[in-house]
Amino acid sequence: MDALERVVKPKTKRAKRFLEKREPKLKENTKNAMLIKGGNANSTVTEVLKDIYAVKKPFAILYKKKNITRPFEDQTSLEFFSKKSDCSLFLFGSHNKKRPNNLVLGRMFDYHVLDMIELGVEKFVSLKDVKNSKCPEGTKPMLIFAGDMFDVNEEYRRLKSLLIDFFRGPSVPSIRLAGLECVLHFTAVDGKIYMRSYKVLLKKSGCKIPRIELEEMGPSLDLVMRRTHLASDDLYKLSLKQPKALKPKKKKNISHDVFGTTYGRIHMQKQDLSKLQTRKMKGLKKRPAEKSAEGGGSKPKKSKSA
Amino acid sequence: VEEVLAAAEEQEAEKRRSVTVEKELELEFDLGNLLALDRNPPAAAGLRGAGPRREAVLRALARDNTQLLVAQLWELPAERAGGAGGPLVAQLPEPTFRLPREKPPPRPRPPTRWEQFARLKGIRKRKRTSLVWDEQAKEWRRRWGYRRAGGDPARAWLAEVPEGADPEEDQFARLRREKQERVARNELNRLRNLARAHRAGTAVPAAPLHPTGHQSREELGHVARVARVSTASLGRFQPRLPKESAEPPSRSSGKKRRFEPLLGNLAAERSRQLELLRDMGSKKPVLDITRAVNKQLRQEEAEAAAAKGKKQSRRGKRGRRQQRVGRSSKKSGPRRQQQQRPAASGG
Numbered sequence: 210m211d212a213l214e215r216v217v218k219p220k221t222k223r224a225k226r227f228l229e230k231r232e233p234k235l236k237e238n239t240k241n242a243m244l245i246k247g248g249n250a251n252s253t254v255t256e257v258l259k260d261i262y263a264v265k266k267p268f269a270i271l272y273k274k275k276n277i278t279r280p281f282e283d284q285t286s287l288e289f290f291s292k293k294s295d296c297s298l299f300l301f302g303s304h305n306k307k308r309p310n311n312l313v314l315g316r317m318f319d320y321h322v323l324d325m326i327e328l329g330v331e332k333f334v335s336l337k338d339v340k341n342s343k344c345p346e347g348t349k350p351m352l353i354f355a356g357d358m359f360d361v362n363e364e365y366r367r368l369k370s371l372l373i374d375f376f377r378g379p380s381v382p383s384i385r386l387a388g389l390e391c392v393l394h395f396t397a398v399d400g401k402i403y404m405r406s407y408k409v410l411l412k413k414s415g416c417k418i419p420r421i422e423l424e425e426m427g428p429s430l431d432l433v434m435r436r437t438h439l440a441s442d443d444l445y446k447l448s449l450k451q452p453k454a455l456k457p458k459k460k461k462n463i464s465h466d467v468f469g470t471t472y473g474r475i476h477m478q479k480q481d482l483s484k485l486q487t488r489k490m491k492g493l494k495k496r497p498a499e500k501s502a503e504g505g506g507s508k509p510k511k512s513k514s515a
Numbered sequence: 516v517e518e519v520l521a522a523a524e525e526q527e528a529e530k531r532r533s534v535t536v537e538k539e540l541e542l543e544f545d546l547g548n549l550l551a552l553d554r555n556p557p558a559a560a561g562l563r564g565a566g567p568r569r570e571a572v573l574r575a576l577a578r579d580n581t582q583l584l585v586a587q588l589w590e591l592p593a594e595r596a597g598g599a600g601g602p603l604v605a606q607l608p609e610p611t612f613r614l615p616r617e618k619p620p621p622r623p624r625p626p627t628r629w630e631q632f633a634r635l636k637g638i639r640k641r642k643r644t645s646l647v648w649d650e651q652a653k654e655w656r657r658r659w660g661y662r663r664a665g666g667d668p669a670r671a672w673l674a675e676v677p678e679g680a681d682p683e684e685d686q687f688a689r690l691r692r693e694k695q696e697r698v699a700r701n702e703l704n705r706l707r708n709l710a711r712a713h714r715a716g717t718a719v720p721a722a723p724l725h726p727t728g729h730q731s732r733e734e735l736g737h738v739a740r741v742a743r744v745s746t747a748s749l750g751r752f753q754p755r756l757p758k759e760s761a762e763p764p765s766r767s768s769g770k771k772r773r774f775e776p777l778l779g780n781l782a783a784e785r786s787r788q789l790e791l792l793r794d795m796g797s798k799k800p801v802l803d804i805t806r807a808v809n810k811q812l813r814q815e816e817a818e819a820a821a822a823k824g825k826k827q828s829r830r831g832k833r834g835r836r837q838q839r840v841g842r843s844s845k846k847s848g849p850r851r852q853q854q855q856r857p858a859a860s861g862g
Binding site for chain 1: 526530534547549553554556557559562570573574577578580581584588589596602603605607609610614615618
């Protein structure tokens with residue numbers, strides 16, 4: 210355990226728990242996001258940050274004060290924040306004449322910047338402007354990516370991975386089917402990315418699967434991709450590497466054939482064939498005459514017949 | 516009858532029509548992440564015009580995709596959580612979309628000096644009970660900590676003078692001093708283990724040749740040697756310290772790949788050849804079998820201890836006695852063999 214292997218060991222249980230939460234683990238915690246305002250953030254960008262915070266609660270931290278840094282030039286300030294608050298995702302908002310309504314979306318590996326993508330907000334409709342009912346905080350959203358750009362273009366592929374990472378929420382083993390309320394839909398068309406959030410209404414249909422009706426809810430953004438700072442291939446591969454212990458264990462002695470039949474293999478110990486339990490054939494039973502011939506016993510009981 | 520069946524089928528199809536969606540390319544689903552990827556190129560014409568029409572097109576597209584995703588989710592094995600009246604809960608599979616980790620996976624730490632020794636000797640950890648019976652208080656007390664079994668050591672009012680000790684010495688001071696020494700020694704060993712683990716973790720074979728404050732003597736020596744030879748003249752004209760050797764370290768200064776020059780020292784070559792002939796002619800074997808066997812036994816012991824520690828359950832003294840018997844028989848075996856062999860070669 211790494212908490213006990215520091216030069217200065219933690220003196221209280223609380224400190225030890227704090228350190229254990231932050232150390233590298235086999236199965237990791239849900240990624241936290243930090244939402245930071247730049248030195249010249251305007252109201253649009255601030256609204257965007259607030260809305261994204263509302264969507265990502267409680268796995269996000271919204272910083273109130275402005276921080277005068279430039280992510281693309283100097284990453285040390287971001288890395289310091291990431292280390293202090295144990296956040297591996299960040300969203301940095303700023304505004305200037307050359308890049309109006311700028312959002313830098315990024316993630317970290319081992320508290321160093323892995324990927325950063327700069328997006329410009331062209332149109333923004335906030336949570337407050339849409340007057341419908343909202344989803345409760347902390348619902349796991351459904352994510353849908355439409356458009357072939359997300360597969361063809363390398364930068365768009367990284368953006369897709371980044372967006373999934375950002376909005377994914379905690380990894381759960383099971384989910385309540387009636388609770389699937391929120392859906393985030395990303396469309397890549399004509400060099401623009403449209404992000405829309407909808408509330409899902411499950412209507413009765415004739416069969417088991419409900420009919421979906423969507424209601425506009427939540428923040429909707431029209432984004433344009435600007436600069437990118439993507440990690441080199443080998444660093445990205447290193448970050449994708451999962452330890453062997455997480456691989457699902459193969460079940461031995463089970464095989465499937467082409468037709469879908471499952472075969473299992475049982476290994477038996479050596480059986481004593483004389484003590485084998487077989488079906489009792491009445492015809493082969495020893496007759497009373499033979500039995501008395503072998504060695505006189507008590508009178509044989511009358512066999513019951515149907 | 517056929518009419519009725521056909522009518523029933525019509526109705527079924529009618530119902531299903533409301534939930535089916537037609538798409539050119541099938542969507543890709545990752546249900547563990549509640550993710551759906553649509554590869555179809557969207558209708559660019561509908562999306563070009565700004566305003567409510569675009570919103571409508573986007574919403575229709577989203578509705579279709581969501582319908583497909585929800586259909587997939589409803590196919591998953593579901594059960595009612597919390598009894599019959601509870602909510603319907605579906606089991607999600609593992610997420611398949613690969614996302615980068617937050618931090619690198621944890622590295623296994625190298626064993627400490629005690630752990631190495633214990634593994635070699637086959638010593639296993641004993642689990643002690645946390646409560647001990649205290650005769651004085653007639654109840655179960657902790658082994659250490661608040662209200663421990665032997666009474667509070669700070670309140671011990673009697674310290675016996677041990678047999679060979681000086682009668683004038685202050686026993687309480689001695690006990691206190693020894694405890695401080697023990698604590699300090701433990702702390703020193705812990706830090707040493709930490710430093711060793713840290714060095715083992717960060718020891719990079721192709722370390723850059725700039726000095727940090729934390730390199731060991733061997734590392735610095737190696738680095739100095741490499742730096743000396745890294746000039747255009749391969750270190751022949753480098754200024755050197757008074758006690759350093761005049762010729763630069765030759766390329767073949769390892770133990771294994773060392774080759775003597777062809778026409779060098781004639782006397783050395785002659786003596787080497789004569790020695791070789793002598794060894795070939797003598798009756799004594801060059802390989803000392805006893806030493807080799809003992810080395811092999813030591814290695815096997817270590818391996819066996821490691822394997823046994825993993826597999827076997829505790830057998831206590833019985834197991835250890837059996838091990839010793841087995842080991843002694845192994846030792847006498849090769850020795851007997853050695854006595855036989857010279858007899859055979861002699862005869």
